[in-house]
Amino acid sequence: MRLENMAIALRPRSAWEAIDLGYAMVQTWWLPLMKAWCAVYLPLALLINLLCWKYPPLAVMILWWLKPAFDRVVLHVLSGTVFGATPSLRETLAALKKLWWKNGLFAALTYARFNPARSFTLPVVQLEGSRGKLAAKRRRVLAREGSGAALGLTVMSMFVEVTMLFSIYLLANLFSPGEPIFNFSWQSMMNPEKDQAAHYLSNAINAGVISILEPFYVAAGFAIYLNCRTAIEGWDVELQFKRMAVRLAAVASGSSESSFAATKPAVAPRNRPRDSSPLAAAKRAAMLILAIGGMGFAASPIDRAIAQTNSKTDAKAEAKDETKAEAKVEISPPSSTSAPNSAENTGSANSAETNADTSDAEWSCKKGDEAPPGGDPNTKDGVSKSDAETPHTGAVEAAKRVLESKDFGEYQKSWQINYIGPSWDKEKTKKKTDHKWLMALAEFFAKSARVIAWIGGTLLVLFLIYLIARHVGLKGWGVGKRNDMPEVLFGLDVRPESLPENISAAASKLLSAGDVRGAVSLLYRAALVSLIQDGRIDIARGDTELELVARVRRAYGSDAGGEAKSDYFANLVSVWQRIAYARQTLASADITSLIEAWSAHFSIRRGATASPLHSAKMSIKAA
Amino acid sequence: MPRLINHVLKSLPLLDTLRTVPIPEGIELSLKVAGPMPRARAWGFDLLIRMVILLALGLILGALGKVGVGLMALIGFFLEWAYPVLFEVFRQGQTPGKRACDLRVLHEDGTPVQWRASVARNLIRAVDFLPVCYGFGLIAMLMNRDFKRLGDLAAGTIVVHIDTSRASKRMPVAPPLAPNAAPQMALTLTEQRAVIDFAERRATWSTERANELAAYASAALPVVNSNNEPVDTENANAANRLVQLANFLVGRR
Structure with a gap:
């Protein structure tokens, strides 16, 4: 197992995301998968259908039962592709014996056929070669991460398969004139001779649907498996660390330029978008190879990583090679020469949980570990034998024999005790009359319940409408029109009571005292109060000064003198902004002209003229 | 050498379910596209919720006779057509079922789904449902590479997984160790991320496995501590030093 060669991006995923990755695998590598699937599945399907020509539904059942055998082919191609070497069709067919013979297939087709996490546990058996107790242990370790999703996957894949099939049947029936093509009554299943053609057609559809969906199921289970191991063993971290080690080794011994070129592709691909063009990829590859070739020494770690194998002897031999290589490269910390190597050995043993007490050898297949359950007695034959032994002598004789048997023409005497004492009917009738008031009560309850339901339902509907309208923000709903006037705008107190009697005089007084800011603030505040009192503009809470100016223009612009009023207000606002926000000093003559013109455009109503609601509020406050 | 070329060529476009979306700030967002299985699961939850609501209402409205039947039909209609739209628009693209499965509907550009798209994708649900x-x-x-159903294709929406894993992780606290001073030994962003990942997930691995992993990173291990004194590289545990380095990287100095 060489993580460097993995064709999928390693990162921690949720189990459900891993299922999606499995689906993406089939989408990407559908061609080799389909080739291998069709080469194995279609001939066998044809053969079994021919063998069951008299009873086609049986062929469907057999093919369904044999699914684990075909799953192995899919997983073989898929695992090869994921780890960097897609097996060719020829190689796959050559591997069939290895896949099917002494590879846990017997268990998979008998007692493990209904394993609800079938595709998730298949890699444990097929790729790790674990059997029996060891496999169970491995499954338990992995199951902590992914068994829930694996179970869900199997159940849902089953549903998907059934719905796909029925989609097609229904579609065909919908578009067929006259009689429906597919008729899946129990009778039709029992006597398939009637519409033989429909059954063959249905079998073909079945084979097609399974061919499309089964690879997805296997790939999704495989992806959950890979995801579990990535999480448990930190594959993604291992891969990143190995790349880092290659880069740092190159940096430590090479010039910074070439090392940069060499390491860039090794570090970056994790984030690279998938649709990078092949040309660019080739360029990058060429760059990498040039850089590596140029440096010579940098190639060794990568080569080493590629040449790494699972078998123990190879690893040993390699350890020698590696120490040589290391000696050449002279990676600075001396501890690194031996550590990664031993790590790789145990890394291929592959279990965070169990690698402490097991070694490589233990992962290999243990023969005889999986004891098949006792062969089932040949009951079928027994039945047919007894059938054959019964004398077969025509219908009349059979009927006679039946009539002569014990069950026919037998007389039976029976006796029973009947109660003949006084009747209890009177009390029964009494009870019946009692029921009347109960019925009336029930009716009353029912009627009142109906009324309550009506009222409750109406209220519920109204409330829902109100909620929706409020959420959508329909005008006049929920938030409600504010009848009272705002008391604070832009952080300014805009209650009429807060203003002095004579605005202009007070402003001039402030100005002469040198408080320019105070004077303009007073003018602006008073103008706001006047506008609010007019009630011709709606001031929203979030309005800015300029929005306010625009509102004033819209509301007063068409009046006589309105133009002048809005111009004045715009001017006032801009002066206020310059003083309050920009902190500019303005000529006092400008301010004076503003003060003089104020009363020509605005006026404040006081006391009795204020709106009744507002004054009421104020009186409460005063109290 | 041809094998190496093959290896490099193959390893470049790594298969993943991420879609990158550039945003105006010049950053690329990675969206984790959700496929048929998680989405069917979410739909199943929603179906269950709607069934329970309908059943409960049916028990109450049954008392109203024909009016009740009429109301039921109306409510059933709204549950079928308005339920997904309202939830998607007002609950950040999540119906209760999607929320339970950590899924979310987004526009293709990663923005929250709005009325137009949500209504479109949920109307075309009827076509997706056939036969x-x-x-x-x-x-x-x-x-479809983005696992879009017809409604998603028409509305320009995408269903994504929400990242919930990162929040639950906690890095063990250890005295921080600064990375090696030599500038060419500075770790890239990806490498820093890997070191932090290691520290965050260390508790999920056995000690042996953690040490194995740390051994791969031995070249990057700090050789001096914060007081510029050399670390005892012979005896110091590599995994511990890596965790200390991660502590430095996340800013605990």
């Missing part, structure tokens, strides 16, 4: 139980929708999803 029985999302037959067309499934075929569309299997043929």
Whole structure:
């Protein structure tokens, strides 16, 4: 197992995301998968259908039962592709014996056929070669991460398969004139001779649907498996660390330029978008190879990583090679020469949980570990034998024999005790009359319940409408029109009571005292109060000064003198902004002209003229 | 050498379910596209919720006779057509079922789904549903790289997984160790991320495995501590030093 060669991006995923990755695998590598699937599945399907020509539904059942055998082919191609070497069709067919013979297939087709996490546990058996107790242990370790999703996957894949099939049947029936093509009554299943053609057609559809969906199921289970191991063993971290080690080794011994070129592709691909063009990829590859070739020494770690194998002897031999290589490269910390190597050995043993007490050898297949359950007695034959032994002598004789048997023409005497004492009917009738008031009560309850339901339902509907309208923000709903006037705008107190009697005089007084800011603030505040009192503009809470100016223009612009009023207000606002926000000093003559013109455009109503609601509020406050 | 070329060529476009979306700030967002299985699961939860609501209302409205039947029909209609739209628009693209499965509907550009798109994708749900139980929708999803059903294709929406893993992780606290001073030994962003990942997930691995992993990173291990004194590289545990380095990287100095 060489993580460097993995064709999928390693990162921690949720189990459900891993299922999606499995689906993406089939989408990407559908061609080799389909080739291998069709080469194995279609001939066998044809053969079994021919063998069951008299009873086609049986062929469907057999093919369904044999699914684990075909799953192995899919997983073989898929695992090869994921780890960097897609097996060719020829190689796959050559591997069939290895896949099917002494590879846990017997268990998979008998007692493990209904394993609800079938595709998730298949890699444990097929790729790790674990059997029996060891496999169970491995499954338990992995199951902590992914068994829930694996179970869900199997159940849902089953549903998907059934719905796909029925989609097609229904579609065909919908578009067929006259009689429906597919008729899946129990009778039709029992006597398939009637519409033989429909059954063959249905079998073909079945084979097609399974061919499309089964690879997805296997790939999704495989992806959950890979995801579990990535999480448990930190594959993604291992891969990143190995790349880092290659880069740092190159940096430590090479010039910074070439090392940069060499390491860039090794570090970056994790984030690279998938649709990078092949040309660019080739360029990058060429760059990498040039850089590596140029440096010579940098190639060794990568080569080493590629040449790494699972078998123990190879690893040993390699350890020698590696120490040589290391000696050449002279990676600075001396501890690194031996550590990664031993790590790789145990890394291929592959279990965070169990690698402490097991070694490589233990992962290999243990023969005889999986004891098949006792062969089932040949009951079928027994039945047919007894059938054959019964004398077969025509219908009349059979009927006679039946009539002569014990069950026919037998007389039976029976006796029973009947109660003949006084009747209890009177009390029964009494009870019946009692029921009347109960019925009336029930009716009353029912009627009142109906009324309550009506009222409750109406209220519920109204409330829902109100909620929706409020959420959508329909005008006049929920938030409600504010009848009272705002008391604070832009952080300014805009209650009429807060203003002095004579605005202009007070402003001039402030100005002469040198408080320019105070004077303009007073003018602006008073103008706001006047506008609010007019009630011709709606001031929203979030309005800015300029929005306010625009509102004033819209509301007063068409009046006589309105133009002048809005111009004045715009001017006032801009002066206020310059003083309050920009902190500019303005000529006092400008301010004076503003003060003089104020009363020509605005006026404040006081006391009795204020709106009744507002004054009421104020009186409460005063109290 | 041809093997190496092959290896490099193959390893470059790594298969993943991420879609990158550039945003105006010049950053690329990675969206984790959700496929048919998680989405079917979310739909199943929603179906269950709607069934329970309908059943409960049916018990109450049954008392109203024909009016009750009429109301039921109306409510059933709204549950079918308005339920997904309202939830998607007002609950950040999540119906209760999607929320339970950590899924979310977004526009293709990663923005929250709005009325137009949500209404479109949920109206075309009817086409996806044909002939029985999302037959067309499934075929569309299997043929599409972003696992879009017909409604998603029409509305320009995408269903994504929400990242919930990162929040639950906690890095063990250890005295921080600064990375090696030599500038060419400075770790890239990806490498820093890997070191932090290691520290965050260390508790999920056995000690042996953690040490194995740390051994791969031995070249990057700090050789001096914060007081510029050399670390005892012979005896110091590599995994511990890596965790200390991660502590430095996340800013605990």
